Amino acid sequence: MPITDPVKSRLHPVPSRVLSRGFSLVEVLVAGGVFAIIASAVINLFAVSQESAWVGRNKARSAFLLSEYVEAMKNIRRDDWEALVNGRYIVAQSGGNLVLTPTVDGEAVGNYTRYLDIADAYRDVNGTLTDSSGGTADPSTKQLTVTVSWAGFKDGSISQSSYVTRYLDNLAWIQTTEADFDAGTHTATRVENDAGGEVVLAAGGGGNWCSPNLSIGGLDLPKSGVANAVTAIEGRAFAGTGENASGESFVNIDISNADPPAATILGTFDGYKTNDVFGEEGYGYLATDTNSKEVVIIDLSTTPYTEVGSFDAPGPEDALSVFVYGTTGYVTTLDGKLYNFDLTSKSGSRPAIDADGVELRDEGYAVVVNGNYAYLAVDEDERQLEIVDLTNPSDMQVVGYANLGTDDGRDVYVNSSGTRAYVVTERGSEVHDEFFIVDITTKTGQQPVIDSYDAGGMNPKAVEVVPGGYAIIVGHNGEEYQVIDIGDENNILRCGGMEVDPDINDSASILESDGDAYTYIITEDENEEFRIIEGGPGGAYAGSGIFESETLDAGHATAFNRFDATKVEVPQTSIRYQVAGVDPSGADCTTASFSDFDFVGPDGSSGTFFTDDDGIPVDDDGTGFENPAQCFRYRVYLSTNDSNATPVFHDMTVNYSP
Numbered sequence: 001m002p003i004t005d006p007v008k009s010r011l012h013p014v015p016s017r018v019l020s021r022g023f024s025l026v027e028v029l030v031a032g033g034v035f036a037i038i039a040s041a042v043i044n045l046f047a048v049s050q051e052s053a054w055v056g057r058n059k060a061r062s063a064f065l066l067s068e069y070v071e072a073m074k075n076i077r078r079d080d081w082e083a084l085v086n087g088r089y090i091v092a093q094s095g096g097n098l099v100l101t102p103t104v105d106g107e108a109v110g111n112y113t114r115y116l117d118i119a120d121a122y123r124d125v126n127g128t129l130t131d132s133s134g135g136t137a138d139p140s141t142k143q144l145t146v147t148v149s150w151a152g153f154k155d156g157s158i159s160q161s162s163y164v165t166r167y168l169d170n171l172a173w174i175q176t177t178e179a180d181f182d183a184g185t186h187t188a189t190r191v192e193n194d195a196g197g198e199v200v201l202a203a204g205g206g207g208n209w210c211s212p213n214l215s216i217g218g219l220d221l222p223k224s225g226v227a228n229a230v231t232a233i234e235g236r237a238f239a240g241t242g243e244n245a246s247g248e249s250f251v252n253i254d255i256s257n258a259d260p261p262a263a264t265i266l267g268t269f270d271g272y273k274t275n276d277v278f279g280e281e282g283y284g285y286l287a288t289d290t291n292s293k294e295v296v297i298i299d300l301s302t303t304p305y306t307e308v309g310s311f312d313a314p315g316p317e318d319a320l321s322v323f324v325y326g327t328t329g330y331v332t333t334l335d336g337k338l339y340n341f342d343l344t345s346k347s348g349s350r351p352a353i354d355a356d357g358v359e360l361r362d363e364g365y366a367v368v369v370n371g372n373y374a375y376l377a378v379d380e381d382e383r384q385l386e387i388v389d390l391t392n393p394s395d396m397q398v399v400g401y402a403n404l405g406t407d408d409g410r411d412v413y414v415n416s417s418g419t420r421a422y423v424v425t426e427r428g429s430e431v432h433d434e435f436f437i438v439d440i441t442t443k444t445g446q447q448p449v450i451d452s453y454d455a456g457g458m459n460p461k462a463v464e465v466v467p468g469g470y471a472i473i474v475g476h477n478g479e480e481y482q483v484i485d486i487g488d489e490n491n492i493l494r495c496g497g498m499e500v501d502p503d504i505n506d507s508a509s510i511l512e513s514d515g516d517a518y519t520y521i522i523t524e525d526e527n528e529e530f531r532i533i534e535g536g537p538g539g540a541y542a543g544s545g546i547f548e549s550e551t552l553d554a555g556h557a558t559a560f561n562r563f564d565a566t567k568v569e570v571p572q573t574s575i576r577y578q579v580a581g582v583d584p585s586g587a588d589c590t591t592a593s594f595s596d597f598d599f600v601g602p603d604g605s606s607g608t609f610f611t612d613d614d615g616i617p618v619d620d621d622g623t624g625f626e627n628p629a630q631c632f633r634y635r636v637y638l639s640t641n642d643s644n645a646t647p648v649f650h651d652m653t654v655n656y657s658p
C-alpha cells in the first residue's frame with residue numbers, strides 16, 4: 001500500500017463535481033436578475049401601452065365631440081350671425097334649434113368636458129387675418145376655439161381653432177383706378193393719375209382756365225361811353241372809358257365773394273376822358289387826355305369820390321398808361337416818354353422824380369414795374385419791348401429791348417421773379433405770331449425770344465399770365481378770348497378760348513384768397529361792358545370738396561363689414577369718410593336713392609365721420625342708413641387750410657359678406 005504524502009495530498013485538485021455545484025448558484029443569481037429586469041420592462045411596457053391606449057381613446061372621443069361643435073357652429077352661423085358674441089359657451093337644443101348658452105366650466109359629456117370660446121378676428125391693411133396687435137377687428141369674422149378635456153388615469157385635453165365669416169365668404173369691392181373715381185360724383189374734387197388714380201381737391205373757382213365759362217351775369221356801366229380799361233384787386237374792379245367823353249371816367253365795381261359772384265357799382269367819378277386806370281385799396285389813378293393832369297388821383301374812401309391829387313407831365317401830350325409801384329407812380333405819354341412821380345402823399349400836384357423822364361423808341365402802350373425795372377410794350381416795329389432801369393429814380397435809363405420781328409407792341413406782363421416778359425403785338429397785314437415769351441433774365445441789350453404763338457386772326461389788346469401756367473390774351477376779331485398753355489415754354493399751345501362778341505378791349509384776372517379764379521373783361525357791348533369769365537385752376541385748391549363713389553349693387557341684401565382706405569394728409573389737410581347703405585325700391589340699385597342723411601359715421605349717425613379704416617355699423621331698422629343692405633356708396637371729404645396743398649385719396653376696399 002503506497003504511502004500518501006500529506007503535502008501533495010493538500011495540493012491535489014478539487015474534484016470536478018464540487019466545482020459544478022458552485023457555478024450553478026451564480027447562474028441562478030444571474031438568471032434571477034435578468035428575469036427581474038425583463039419582468040419590469042414587460043410591466044412598464046404594458047403600463048405605457050395601456051396609457052397610450054387610454055390617451056388614444058380619449059383623443060379619438062374628444063375629436064368626435066369637438067367636431068360636433070364645429071358642425072353645430074356652421075348651422076348657428078348661418079341661422080343667426082348676431083348670436084356669435086364674444087364669450088364661452090356650450091351648444092344646446094332649444095325648441096328644435098341649436099343655441100349658444102353661456103358657461104364658465106363647460107358641459108359634461110360622460111367623462112369629458114366640452115366648451116366653445118368665441119373671440120374677435122383681426123385683419124391687417126391687406127385684409128389678411130392677423131393677431132389683435134397688428135390689425136383691425138373684422139365685424140363679420142369670428143375666431144372659434146373648441147376645447148374638450150378629460151380626467152382619470154391620464155388627464156388631457158385637445159383644442160381646435162377656426163374662423164367663420166358671416167356667410168360663405170368675405171368679398172371685397174376695390175376702388176383704386178382713374179376709371180373707378182371718374183364714375184363717381186365730384187364736388188370741388190378731381191381725379192389725377194400720378195399713381196394709377198387718385199382724388200384731390202379741385203381748383204378754386206370751380207372751372208378750368210382752358211374751359212372758360214361766360215355764364216355769369218354782366219354789368220352795364222353808366223352812360224354810353226366805350227369802356228377800354230380795367231384793373232382789379234380782390235373784391236374790386238376798376239373800369240374807365242377812353243374813346244369818347246360820354247361815359248364815366250372811373251367806375252368802382254364791387255365783386256361779391258359768392259358762387260357765382262355778382263358785380264355791382266359802388267361809385268363813379270367823372271370829368272375826364274380816361275385812357276387807362278390803375279386801382280389799389282382806397283385810391284384810383286386815371287391816365288387822361290387832360291394835358292395839365294395826365295394822371296388824376298381819386299380818393300375812394302369818400303362818398304362821392306373826390307379828386308385829391310394829380311401829376312402834370314411835361315409837354316402837352318395825352319397819357320396812355322399808368323402804373324403804381326410802392327410810393328412811385330409811372331405814366332407813359334403820347335410823345336413816347338416814361339415819367340415817374342412821387343406818391344409818398346396822394347394829395348395835391350405830385351412832383352416828377354426824373355424831371356425829363358426817359359425817351360422810348362415810340363409810344364408806350366403799357367407799362368409794368370417789377371423791382372428796379374420798368375417794362376414797356378412800345379408802338380414800334382423794331383423794339384416792341386423796352387426795359388428801363390429804375391435804380392437811379394432821378395435818371396431812368398433804357399437798358400434792354402426785344403425785337404420780335406412783328407408789328408407794334410400792345411401789352412406786356414412780367415412774372416414775379418422778373419425773368420420772363422409776355423408780350424402781345426398788333427396783327428399786321430402779314431401773317432406772323434402775336435404772342436411772345438421773352439427771356440429778360442439779363443435785362444441789358446437785346447433779349448432772346450423763347451417761343452411765340454399765332455392768335456389766328458385775333459388782333460390782341462391785352463395779355464395776362466395766370467397761376468397754373470397759362471396766359472390769357474384778349475382782343476378784337478377772331479376768337480377774342482384765348483388761353484395759352486405755357487407750362488412748357490418751349491412748346492406753347494392754345495388750350496381753350498371763346499368768341500365773346502363784341503370785341504374785348506382789356507382784361508384783369510384775380511385769384512381770390514379762397515381759391516376762386518375769375519377774369520374780368522371790358523367789351524364794346526354797350527349793354528354789358530363789364531363781364532366775368534369763370535376760370536381755374538388758378539394754382540390753388542378749393543378749401544373743401546367731396547367725392548361720392550358710384551353705387552355697389554351686391555345683388556341682394558348683404559352685410560357690409562368694414563372698409564380699408566389709403567390716403568396722404570400733408571400738413572393743414574385732412575380726409576374723412578362716411579358710408580351709406582340703402583335698399584332699392586325695385587330689383588336693382590338703379591332705383592336706389594341716397595340722401596345726405598343716409599351717409600353715416602362710426603356711430604351710425606349722419607353727424608359723425610370716420611377718420612381711418614374701421615368697421616361699418618349695423619342698422620336694420622328699415623329707414624335711412626341700412627346694414628345689411630343691397631346698395632352701398634361711400635363719401636370722401638377732403639379739406640385744406642393751405643390753398644397750395646391738397647390731401648390725396650388713393651383707394652378704398654369695402655369688405656362685405658353675401
